[in-house]
Amino acid sequence: MKDVVDRIRESPKLPNPYHIGEICVLLPKDNPDLRGKAGYWGVVSHVGDYSCTVQTWDGDYTVKIEHLKLLELLDEDCQFMQQLCVRLRQLHQVASRDSSVDWLLQGLGKQAKPYLSSLQAKLLAAVEREYKLVWKQPKQN
Template identity: 70%
Template sequence: MSKISNISTDGTLLPTQNDSASNHTEIVVSSELTTDEWRDRIFLERQVEKAFYAAAKALKELRDRRLYRSTHTTFENYCRSRFGFTHRHVNYLIAGSSVVDNLMGTNGSQIKILDEMGTNGSQIEIPDEMGTIGSQIKIPNEMGTIGSQILPTSERQVRPLVPLDPEQQRLVWQQAVEQGGGKIPSGRQVQDIVDKIRERTKVPLPYHVGEVCILLPKDNPELKGKSGCWGVITHVGDYSCTLETWDAEYTVTIEHLKSLELLDEDCQFMRQLCVRLRRLHQIENRDIAIDWLCSGLGKQLKPYLSPLQSKLLDHVEQEYGLTA
């Protein structure tokens, strides 16, 4: 078993082997990473500091394998302190990488990184999902291509495509490339085409700000594990809504939402509860029991708390100096 005692120059904790002559008492914790996991984490963190697609793929693996767990209680806190990324920005990056996978005709298993610096023909090795080395990352040339295929080089270029289905994503991207004269289109050019398509089939959104809805993940990878979570709508756009849950914020289309159809006073209670849960979630170095409580209440669809639930929530808030 190894223990953490060193810090690298970039602020990353590194493991060291046990020293039998040391006077320090070893503390064994379940969140400690193995040597292989530390290697993978450090490599992936370096990828996050590079191009958009490489960053998104690295962030997704860091999240899915929970390689942040030895130093941070949540992925959101880890991204904010390690990279300065907000939760929304991370969601945009990962969602954008899924669009690029679709444009390349892959499911992400064949990882091809679009290097914003225009690296030509470079190949590097990264850990695969099992933590082994061997997968090759192909980086396109200065035109953002792999072979003759024109591909995005920034998250902004694909953000308008995220709410569309895979077939529409490919169609819009192809049209944007053609209108751009065979060059990589800007995010504004892509958005213009998306707006024109949606204008022809525009359906008014049936939701309003302050309404309480539950998330329906369906085919949206960014909603994985969020089935049944409720949240409060904070913004209604022409084609999507922004929903705030106890631990995150999501911008989704109509098919990923279902209203709880609550009365106004019940919606008011749920909105206040959401604020209380989010305040707890934002506490640094909080006990993991807080997340258990918030997660449970974040899926309870009843607009009230049981006496015991109310006492537990009040006690936790008092413990951390918060008021209801």
């Protein structure tokens, strides 16, 4: 048994495959902290040796890498998702928000696609106007 433990300790460490700014989906598996978060997507904000911190619409989660699934997106799609995450987080921080806003946040927070339908974009913009949240799209180069 001691031999096995020593070999594991001496084995080369596999690098964490994730990078800051990438978009991942949470995989709760056996992690009780992720209960109810299946399918949530988020932005990698910190990369550790064996874990990552992921920002989602409703908070930050530090999870082992086996609790993440990378969405292989183009850079511009990652940027869109990063901006969408900021917008959803701003809405989530509105203390007096109507409960129907939570439905929208949950729906968009589980839709791991780098775009919004026309109706989704209009709904999000209407809710942002309702709570006087101004979203200015970054200028394209």
